[in-house]
Amino acid sequence: MKILIIISSIIGLILTILPSILLFNGTITADIQKNLMIAGMVFWFISAPFLMKKKNTAE
Amino acid sequence: MNIETSKTKPANKTQGVNEYERERVPDSKLKGIGSFVGMYAGEHAAGTEFVIGPLFVAHGVNAVELILGLLIGNFLAVLSWALICAPIAVKNRITLYYQLEKICGSRLVNFYNIANGLMFCFLAGSMIAVSATAIGIPFNMKMPGLNDFYPNSISWILAVFFVGAIITVVAMRGYEMVAKVANIAAPWMILVFLSAGIAVLPDLGVSSIGDFWTVAKEKIWVGATASDVSKFNFWHVTFFAWFANMAMHIGMADMSVLRYAKKWQYGFSSATGVYIGHYMAWIAAGILYSVVLIQIVPEGYTLAEYLPQVTSGDLPPVAPGPLAFNAAGLAGAICVVIAGWTTANPTIYRAGLAFQSIFPKQNRMQVTMIAGAVATIGAIFPALVMKLLDFVALYGLVLMPMGAVIFIDHYFMKKFNLQSNYAELAGIKFNAPAGIAWIVTLCICVGLNVFGGVEIFFLGLPGWFIAAILYIVSSKIAQKKQLVIN
Numbered sequence: 001m002k003i004l005i006i007i008s009s010i011i012g013l014i015l016t017i018l019p020s021i022l023l024f025n026g027t028i029t030a031d032i033q034k035n036l037m038i039a040g041m042v043f044w045f046i047s048a049p050f051l052m053k054k055k056n057t058a059e
Numbered sequence: 060m061n062i063e064t065s066k067t068k069p070a071n072k073t074q075g076v077n078e079y080e081r082e083r084v085p086d087s088k089l090k091g092i093g094s095f096v097g098m099y100a101g102e103h104a105a106g107t108e109f110v111i112g113p114l115f116v117a118h119g120v121n122a123v124e125l126i127l128g129l130l131i132g133n134f135l136a137v138l139s140w141a142l143i144c145a146p147i148a149v150k151n152r153i154t155l156y157y158q159l160e161k162i163c164g165s166r167l168v169n170f171y172n173i174a175n176g177l178m179f180c181f182l183a184g185s186m187i188a189v190s191a192t193a194i195g196i197p198f199n200m201k202m203p204g205l206n207d208f209y210p211n212s213i214s215w216i217l218a219v220f221f222v223g224a225i226i227t228v229v230a231m232r233g234y235e236m237v238a239k240v241a242n243i244a245a246p247w248m249i250l251v252f253l254s255a256g257i258a259v260l261p262d263l264g265v266s267s268i269g270d271f272w273t274v275a276k277e278k279i280w281v282g283a284t285a286s287d288v289s290k291f292n293f294w295h296v297t298f299f300a301w302f303a304n305m306a307m308h309i310g311m312a313d314m315s316v317l318r319y320a321k322k323w324q325y326g327f328s329s330a331t332g333v334y335i336g337h338y339m340a341w342i343a344a345g346i347l348y349s350v351v352l353i354q355i356v357p358e359g360y361t362l363a364e365y366l367p368q369v370t371s372g373d374l375p376p377v378a379p380g381p382l383a384f385n386a387a388g389l390a391g392a393i394c395v396v397i398a399g400w401t402t403a404n405p406t407i408y409r410a411g412l413a414f415q416s417i418f419p420k421q422n423r424m425q426v427t428m429i430a431g432a433v434a435t436i437g438a439i440f441p442a443l444v445m446k447l448l449d450f451v452a453l454y455g456l457v458l459m460p461m462g463a464v465i466f467i468d469h470y471f472m473k474k475f476n477l478q479s480n481y482a483e484l485a486g487i488k489f490n491a492p493a494g495i496a497w498i499v500t501l502c503i504c505v506g507l508n509v510f511g512g513v514e515i516f517f518l519g520l521p522g523w524f525i526a527a528i529l530y531i532v533s534s535k536i537a538q539k540k541q542l543v544i545n
Contacts, residue, residue: 013246013247016254016390017253021257024258024260033258037251037390037391041393048247
């Protein structure tokens with residue numbers, strides 16, 4: 001479970017920054033970039049609360 | 060900018076948590092550098108960054124001035140945290156308010172709290188307005204213009220009231236939930252800022268990294284303004300970046316945070332906040348605005364040629380919501396809402412605490428509600444956002460003299476044969492020298508601004524020295540006549 005949370009958080013952050021880089025390179029369109037960023041947001045906000053909770057518990 | 064206040068640590072005690080308001084932080088509660096790096100990085104990625112970056116573009120800063128000015132100004136801000144605020148915080152390990160009470164007396168601290176609370180309210184108001192620009196997107200709301208002082212539509216008022224009401228209700232219930240959301244959202248928000256900036260570069264004609272500098276000079280920070288907008292230069296950028304958080308570093312408000320640091324060197328961790336929030340984010344936000352600004356330029360003109368021929372009313376609105384939505388879609392708009400909300404909320408909460416310290420018998424929820432109402436009413440006036448640079452400078456300026464008083468009291472009183480923490484030792488509630496240093500400094504600064512024509516951004520530095528000298532001189536006079544303390 002912990003691994004899944006970490007992977008999901010990383011995917012969330014990658015989907016936040018990578019689509020814009022791909023748009024800049026001309027690899028994807030602006031619509032795809034924006035949709036991927038929404039997906040990134042969803043991944044991050046689903047997993048990050050658990051990630052932070054685990055981190056706080058560890059501290 | 061955080062202009063910004065801490066999203067995670069309101070000044071007073073929270074339910075069930077000992078915040079060591081009137082005692083030294085014990086060694087067992089000291090925190091490692093990681094806590095401060097994370098806190099500063101998250102704290103300075105606020106909704107207002109979306110406004111400050113575009114305002115630099117609108118004020119005609121050129122690319123070299125911006126890059127160098129921000130680099131140097133932010134470096135000076137980090138030094139101010141590390142060399143002025145952190146050493147005193149770590150040595151004394153008490154809150155700003157308790158430190159002030161020892162030096163100034165409880166009655167003078169009450170005046171400080173009134174000023175602080177009001178500033179917090181208007182700061183929160185600017186953040187409410189930032190969030191409202193994103194809330195209005197689905198309703199095709201007309202955004203306020205750069206020179207709008209009064210609200211320009213009923214829909215703007217409704218959007219502000221909607222956001223203000225929600226933020227106030229949440230603040231009334233405490234800050235913990237919002238603090239959690241702020242911590243969770245911070246890494247994502249920072250990447251959204253960066254991502255949005257990258258996404259719009261092709262719209263400006265940047266097709267490779269090598270093109271960026273040319274485009275930056277010719278299409279983003281062109282060094283020209285509309286005819287009725289004041290022109291900024293390198294010094295404006297440098298001093299603004301340095302003093303954007305003046306209340307926090309040389310104003311000593313971050314004593315309350317840095318007192319938990321194991322070493323004073325942790326003050327350098329503020330670099331993460333300023334170089335992400337006040338460098339990368341301001342640059343990215345400026346790029347977002349230039350994309351809409353360039354669209355008003357007719358064919359045959361460059362942006363630098365065209366801007367002096369128009370007035371501020373012709374410029375596109377500095378509306379963070381639509382700017383971020385244009386670059387990053389729904390994620391961008393939600394980022395603006397969260398960035399504004401997570402910063403406005405603890406700010407209103409803190410304003411409530413500041414007012415409650417003056418009226419301790421009042422219920423905290425009621426006081427917070429009043430603070431939220433003041434913030435919301437302030438947010439209705441777009442001038443609060445459009446003149447954000449001036450307001451941020453004013454906010455720091457009003458609170459800064461007390462930082463100078465603390466600094467002098469800590470390092471220099473004994474050298475001048477004077478007593479530090481005088482109010483506590485003399486048992487007085489109003490230490491006149493500290494009050495004189497504060498009020499007279501502000502009067503001199505207003506005079507320099509109104510009669511001397513010195514812009515507000517440049518008043519912080521002379522103001523600090525004026526406050527320091529006034530405090531020493533007036534203490535020399537007052538302490539002689541008053542109680543002699545062994």
